[in-house]
Amino acid sequence: MEAVPPGSVIVADWYRNPDSRDFFTKILHKKKRRVFGLLEAPVMPPHLKADTVRYKVFISGKSGVGKTALAARLAGHQIPNMHYETTGMETSIVFWPVKLKESSRVLFFQFQLWDCGENAMRRFDHMLTSCKEQVDAILFLFSFTDHGSFKDISNQMSRFTDPSDRVVRLVVGTKFDLFMHTDVTESEITRFQEVSRVPVFRVGGDVSEGFGEIAPLLNALAENLWHQDCIHASSASLPPQPHPEDTNREVIV
Amino acid sequence: MLQADTVQLLCLTAASGVPLFSRGSSKQLPFSVIGSLNGVHMFGAGQGTVLSSCETERGSRVVWRVFQDSLMLIAVSGGGNKALSELHLRRLLENTWNCMVLVLGRDELANVRNVERLKRELRSCYRLIDRLLERGGEDQGFMGDLTHCADCLVPAQPGILQETLDSFTQAADSEFGCLLIRGRVAVATDKWLRLAPQEVILLSTLANSLSGVTSCDYPVFLPQGSPTVAHRLLCFQLLPSAVVCVLCGPSPSLHRVESELVGSFWSPLVETLRGCLEQAERSSLPPSVSLRWDIQALLVINRETRRSVVASSRASSQNPSEAPPLSSPARRWELLRHFYTFAVTRYFTSEEVTTSPTLPATPATPAAPATQASSTPATPHESLHEDFSKGFTHQPTQCYLVTDECKCYGLQTPQHQLYLLTDLSVPTFALRSVATLTLSAVTGATGF
Ligand SMILES: Nc1nc2c(ncn2[C@@H]2O[C@H](COP(=O)(O)OP(=O)(O)O)[C@@H](O)[C@H]2O)c(=O)[nH]1
Numbered sequence: 218m219e220a221v222p223p224g225s226v227i228v229a230d231w232y233r234n235p236d237s238r239d240f241f242t243k244i245l246h247k248k249k250r251r252v253f254g255l256l257e258a259p260v261m262p263p264h265l266k267a268d269t270v271r272y273k274v275f276i277s278g279k280s281g282v283g284k285t286a287l288a289a290r291l292a293g294h295q296i297p298n299m300h301y302e303t304t305g306m307e308t309s310i311v312f313w314p315v316k317l318k319e320s321s322r323v324l325f326f327q328f329q330l331w332d333c334g335e336n337a338m339r340r341f342d343h344m345l346t347s348c349k350e351q352v353d354a355i356l357f358l359f360s361f362t363d364h365g366s367f368k369d370i371s372n373q374m375s376r377f378t379d380p381s382d383r384v385v386r387l388v389v390g391t392k393f394d395l396f397m398h399t400d401v402t403e404s405e406i407t408r409f410q411e412v413s414r415v416p417v418f419r420v421g422g423d424v425s426e427g428f429g430e431i432a433p434l435l436n437a438l439a440e441n442l443w444h445q446d447c448i449h450a451s452s453a454s455l456p457p458q459p460h461p462e463d464t465n466r467e468v469i470v
Numbered sequence: 471m472l473q474a475d476t477v478q479l480l481c482l483t484a485a486s487g488v489p490l491f492s493r494g495s496s497k498q499l500p501f502s503v504i505g506s507l508n509g510v511h512m513f514g515a516g517q518g519t520v521l522s523s524c525e526t527e528r529g530s531r532v533v534w535r536v537f538q539d540s541l542m543l544i545a546v547s548g549g550g551n552k553a554l555s556e557l558h559l560r561r562l563l564e565n566t567w568n569c570m571v572l573v574l575g576r577d578e579l580a581n582v583r584n585v586e587r588l589k590r591e592l593r594s595c596y597r598l599i600d601r602l603l604e605r606g607g608e609d610q611g612f613m614g615d616l617t618h619c620a621d622c623l624v625p626a627q628p629g630i631l632q633e634t635l636d637s638f639t640q641a642a643d644s645e646f647g648c649l650l651i652r653g654r655v656a657v658a659t660d661k662w663l664r665l666a667p668q669e670v671i672l673l674s675t676l677a678n679s680l681s682g683v684t685s686c687d688y689p690v691f692l693p694q695g696s697p698t699v700a701h702r703l704l705c706f707q708l709l710p711s712a713v714v715c716v717l718c719g720p721s722p723s724l725h726r727v728e729s730e731l732v733g734s735f736w737s738p739l740v741e742t743l744r745g746c747l748e749q750a751e752r753s754s755l756p757p758s759v760s761l762r763w764d765i766q767a768l769l770v771i772n773r774e775t776r777r778s779v780v781a782s783s784r785a786s787s788q789n790p791s792e793a794p795p796l797s798s799p800a801r802r803w804e805l806l807r808h809f810y811t812f813a814v815t816r817y818f819t820s821e822e823v824t825t826s827p828t829l830p831a832t833p834a835t836p837a838a839p840a841t842q843a844s845s846t847p848a849t850p851h852e853s854l855h856e857d858f859s860k861g862f863t864h865q866p867t868q869c870y871l872v873t874d875e876c877k878c879y880g881l882q883t884p885q886h887q888l889y890l891l892t893d894l895s896v897p898t899f900a901l902r903s904v905a906t907l908t909l910s911a912v913t914g915a916t917g918f
């Protein structure tokens with residue numbers, strides 16, 4: 218499915234808006250991001266009740282590209298400065314308040330980010346299966362300091378085609394802060410976006426700037442997931458489609 | 471050889487001395503020194519002796535050990551105030567090896583076919599190994615890496631937690647479950663506690679190293695119980711710093727346990743868990759245990775279950791004003807580690823060589839007895855000092871030490887050991903009764 222342009226479904230940059238403050242303070246604790254246990258969720262006063270919608274997001278990319286760092290960045294944890302191989306699967310929960318444009322309704326998106334070390338995935342079969350099971354979105358990562366990882370993106374994306382096409386796919390370039398060593402040019406990115414019609418996000422550097430650094434990516438995830446669900450809900454009343462496996466189509470990216 | 475207060479850990483192939491990795495101290499030892507350290511060990515082996523440890527005049531120490539006839543680990547510590555004891559270095563080697571087995575499995579390490587490949591694979595152990603080397607938990611009184619007893623917290627209301635954990639674990643098709651509160655075992659299933667103590671400690675370390683992560687699914691080999699078949703360690707952060715772990719086979723999936731079991735079993739206990747977290751801020755012992763104000767720190771070990779609990783009183787400043795200024799908590803834990811080491815290497819020597827438990831629990835395929843023996847060698851060179859008790863037929867049951875910072879008293883019964891640090895104001899002749907009363911105060915009120 219093609220990505221929707223930013224700001225078409227939800228209020229863009231809502232975190233900057235004063236009326237969002239009551240919601241965003243719920244994901245903060247002492248000026249830092251609040252860490253939520255599995256038994257916790259943001260609690261709003263009755264007059265500001267907001268529903269929570271849950272999505273599973275898989276972070277894909279080769280070892281060292283910055284998957285674990287991205288999960289930490291989005292969840293607001295301490296970003297590791299050493300590269301330690303992730304020797305299994307880890308999930309992190311991110312709550313993100315969003316205001317829908319049309320209805321002005323506020324929702325808490327609960328993203329569960331799934332991060333799995335490449336070696337572990339190779340050695341233990343159940344890992345990949347587990348990551349792909351009921352996944353709603355995939356972030357394909359490359360690093361701006363590693364041209365090979367960028368080249369590999371198309372490969373990665375074709376490996377994860379889902380016949381029902383009910384998976385939001387976004388590309389994230391990490392280590393954008395290391396622009397001095399950048400290996401991937403702007404024109405390559407532009408061309409990639411034109412051909413694949415998948416948007417590319419840039420992350421890297423400090424997160425001290427507050428939400429500005431992560432908002433574009435989290436908003437895009439929210440917006441595309443919501444859009445995907447709306448489309449599906451409206452098509453659900455149509456007669457059932459032939460089983461995707463029967464058509465046996467190949468998708469070339 | 472090394473800067474003071476630093477430790478370096480080296481891993482080489484045992485047969486050819488090819489360096490595989492080095493961790494620890496930022497300033498690496500030069501290659502020639504590594505070569506010599508290996509060479510001198512090999513020379514010994516050629517003469518039919520096992521070189522296991524040496525100490526320089528300036529307090530540096532080197533400890534060697536070969537595992538599975540395949541890999542050699544060497545720990546080098548610089549002198550200085552924080553120099554590690556030989557016992558600690560030995561434990562470090564053993565723990566490091568266990569980390570490597572935990573992550574990679576024993577087969578990978580015992581039969582080195584491709585050195586370059588092994589080097590790459592070993593990288594995945596660095597997180598855990600560095601965690602051991604950082605000694606990060608020491609200032610919070612974690613002792614398990616040294617004592618090989620699980621660091622525990624005794625909750626005020628263990629009953630409901632235990633019941634919930636037991637049924638949650640069972641629902642996840644497992645018999646091995648554990649609840650960690652701020653890194654300490656609050657409750658665990660019987661089977662979990664019957665894992666080898668080193669395994670319990672490593673699994674806790676692994677679960678604790680996941681800062682911020684909500685849940686995880688880690689393949690783990692159990693160094694004693696299942697060194698060649700991986701199990702899955704699933705951890706769930708119920709509340710920040712309250713983590714429940716289960717050890718599973720191929721099913722159920724992480725997603726299923728999380729979505730179907732975690733909430734339904736644990737939601738009713740949110741307040742109890744919060745209570746535990748609050749208690750843990752103050753002490754690992756419940757409020758029902760009151761300690762004398764002049765006790766600085768204590769460590770109680772249950773020798774049967776290989777569990778331990780530490781406490782340090784006067785966190786609340788109700789001490790009389792004439793009390794001398796107290797050393798920092800970090801310093802008290804450090805002194806406690808020193809005293810533990812002192813006592814077990816000189817007097818309570820039966821503790822020093824941790825023999826493998828009689829019942830190594832094996833979730834799936836029990837390891838053959840032969841491999842069992844080779845994975846926990848209690849080799850003769852394990853003994854660290856000439857025994858104080860050599861020539862005596864009895865075992866010391868109490869010992870004490872007076873320093874210019876504190877007084878220390880050690881006490882052992884068939885069931886327990888107590889290591890106690892008190893203020894200097896406690897008369898030396900009263901130490902024994904203070905220790906005896908303290909031990910019964912702790913064990914009596916909690917059944918620890
Ligand atoms: N400067 C910079 N370093 C990064 C960034 N993302 C990751 N890294 C570093 O790259 C290394 C590998 O990152 P990690 O997330 O562990 O990779 P993974 O194997 O994909 O999980 C670590 O040393 C990170 O600190 C980034 O955006 N900027």
Ligand SMILES: [Mg+2]
Pocket residue numbers: 284285286301302303332333334
């Ligand atoms: Mg990683």
